[in-house]
Amino acid sequence: MINDPLKRIEELALPLVEQENMFLVDIELKQQDMNVVWVYVDSEKGGVNLDICSKISRELSFQVENEEIFPKSYRLNVSSPGLSRPLSDKRQYGKNVGRTIKVKYKQEGEYEKIEGILKEVTDKNVTIEDESGQTVTTDFDNLVETKVVPKI
Numbered sequence: 001m002i003n004d005p006l007k008r009i010e011e012l013a014l015p016l017v018e019q020e021n022m023f024l025v026d027i028e029l030k031q032q033d034m035n036v037v038w039v040y041v042d043s044e045k046g047g048v049n050l051d052i053c054s055k056i057s058r059e060l061s062f063q064v065e066n067e068e069i070f071p072k073s074y075r076l077n078v079s080s081p082g083l084s085r086p087l088s089d090k091r092q093y094g095k096n097v098g099r100t101i102k103v104k105y106k107q108e109g110e111y112e113k114i115e116g117i118l119k120e121v122t123d124k125n126v127t128i129e130d131e132s133g134q135t136v137t138t139d140f141d142n143l144v145e146t147k148v149v150p151k152i
Contacts (some may be wrong), residue, residue: 005029005069005104008039012063013056020052025081025089035074037064038082044091048080087146100149103128104135106142115149 006027017024017039025040041048041056057078064076087093087101102115103126116130120137126146127137 005035006037008067009039009060011065013039013060014051015116016056016059020050020056022052023089023091025092026085034072035070037074038040039076039078040085041078042089043082044094045055046095053078053080083148083150085147087148088125090121090140090151093118093146097121100151101128101146103136103138103146103150104126104144105136105138106144107138111144112136 006029010024010027013027014024020041022041022043025042026038027040028038030036030038039056039060042054047087057076060078063074064070076141081088081092087096097118097120098117100116102113102120104111104113106112114130114136116127116128116136118126119129119135125137125139126143127135129135
């Protein structure tokens with residue numbers, strides 16, 4: 001087995017994902033009865049569709065098997081991160097402008113929380129407006145966790 005299978009899978013997945021005008025959000029390895037690899041992809045514009053995920057999965061599976069990254073059977077899943085996962089890449093924020101988010105962030109050494117509408121995203125920071133109309137602008141470097149709040 002390769003010393004760092006996740007790193008190698010990332011190296012293999014990156015060009016496949018970028019070829020589809022998407023970006024790699026995260027890769028997870030869950031070791032159960034068999035290795036289960038989750039590859040999370042996203043797009044700055046629009047969503048992630050099943051056909052693209054299937055295409056990336058087929059091509060990546062072929063390469064993983066060709067390099068014998070896992071000595072035993074494994075399962076590979078390519079998916080969007082979904083609403084339950086926190087935003088982890090700056091590129092995910094732009095398409096969520098106008099949506100309700102929950103943010104935990106650092107301010108002057110303390111942890112703060114706000115829930116509100118994501119109003120603006122720049123290269124360096126985000127602006128959130130809570131229901132009372134108060135706005136908070138914080139640098140990406142100060143963000144601890146951001147989750148999109150689904151509206152039903």
